[in-house]
Amino acid sequence: MDAKTIMTGLTVALGGMTPGLAIGLIxxxxxxxxxxxxxxxxxIRTNMILGIAFAEAIAIYALVVxxxxxxx
Amino acid sequence: MPSIHISLTAEKLFNIGxxxxxxxxLLTSWIVIFFLILFSLISTxxxxxxxxxxxxxxxxxxxGIWNLFSTILRESTKLxxxxxxxxxxxxxxxxxxxxxxxxxTIGLEKIEEGHQVFIPLFRAGTADLNTTLGLxxxxxxxxxxSGLKTLGTSYLKKFLNFSNPIYFFxxxxxxxxxxxxxxxxxxxxxxxxxxxxxLLTVIAFLMPIFAPLPFMGLELFVGFIQALVFSMLTAVFxxxxxxxxxx
Numbered sequence: 222m223d224a225k226t227i228m229t230g231l232t233v234a235l236g237g238m239t240p241g242l243a244i245g246l247i248x249x250x251x252x253x254x255x256x257x258x259x260x261x262x263x264x265i266r267t268n269m270i271l272g273i274a275f276a277e278a279i280a281i282y283a284l285v286v287x288x289x290x291x292x293x
Numbered sequence: 294m295p296s297i298h299i300s301l302t303a304e305k306l307f308n309i310g311x312x313x314x315x316x317x318x319l320l321t322s323w324i325v326i327f328f329l330i331l332f333s334l335i336s337t338x339x340x341x342x343x344x345x346x347x348x349x350x351x352x353x354x355x356x357g358i359w360n361l362f363s364t365i366l367r368e369s370t371k372l373x374x375x376x377x378x379x380x381x382x383x384x385x386x387x388x389x390x391x392x393x394x395x396x397x398t399i400g401l402e403k404i405e406e407g408h409q410v411f412i413p414l415f416r417a418g419t420a421d422l423n424t425t426l427g428l429x430x431x432x433x434x435x436x437x438x439s440g441l442k443t444l445g446t447s448y449l450k451k452f453l454n455f456s457n458p459i460y461f462f463x464x465x466x467x468x469x470x471x472x473x474x475x476x477x478x479x480x481x482x483x484x485x486x487x488x489x490x491x492l493l494t495v496i497a498f499l500m501p502i503f504a505p506l507p508f509m510g511l512e513l514f515v516g517f518i519q520a521l522v523f524s525m526l527t528a529v530f531x532x533x534x535x536x537x538x539x540x
Contacts, residue, residue, distance in 0.1 A: 270518070
């Protein structure tokens with residue numbers, strides 16, 4: 222296994238770690254508030270998806286960098 | 294053993310006039326645009342109060358998008374609906390067009406630099422960074438222009454404010470964040486769709502029968518969510534840029 226492969230794996234693994242935690246926290250908070258106030262579920266869900274998209278973007282940056290390391 | 298064909302950039306197919314290269318994702322985008330225009334022409338040809346079949350489909354789609362974005366844009370929904378709905382429909386069509394059978398598998402064999410390479414004829418339009426970057430730049434231009442138009446010169450106060458050293462540095466940060474939004478928009482869409490393409494290729498390579506099916510479903514979902522996120526973020530930034538600042 223060459224250094225490039227290890228680098229790709231490490232980039233995605235380290236870059237995906239915190240966004241995974243962030244998405245979990247966002248969803249947990251959103252589910253908590255939906256449980257407390259089910260009437261606002263639609264609005265909360267919309268904002269939850271937005272927040273998840275922001276957190277997920279960071280993992281995607283890591284993935285793009287990993288793909289660039291691997292294929293370029 | 295055959296190797297997996299994955300290319301980070303869209304491959305060039307042919308050129309027009311010796312300067313303008315047509316890539317495979319550009320070709321797919323043109324086909325998608327052609328079908329979207331065809332659908333809109335057919336559905337609006339005989340508009341009536343009691344809608345026909347095709348007009349009903351178009352009305353269901355537009356009504357769903359309207360209801361979704363009217364919670365964010367509120368009273369300015371009518372003004373911004375055309376561009377937001379265009380973004381949503383165009384991006385979701387490009388994303389889902391990349392999942393059709395034949396995309397990425399039908400192609401030409403070309404001799405390039407001495408060895409034979411395979412060039413697919415079609416590739417999802419949003420799996421090319423140029424497409425997503427173009428969409429992102431247009432979105433940010435629309436946001437800045439509509440902010441300037443509704444708030445006038447007081448919109449620029451967000452970026453240049455000499456009343457207070459803290460506000461001055463906040464303005465610089467705001468200016469940088471406008472540019473980082475473009476990059477974030479472009480890379481989010483490109484990364485998701487391209488990663489999905491790579492995932493499908495690898496899974497189909499490992500186990501061609503039945504195994505790609507659940508991932509196809511996942512990619513349908515991701516394509517929908519990314520179109521939703523792109524248009525919804527544009528809507529949120531639009532409503533932020535056109536809101537009166539109260540502080």
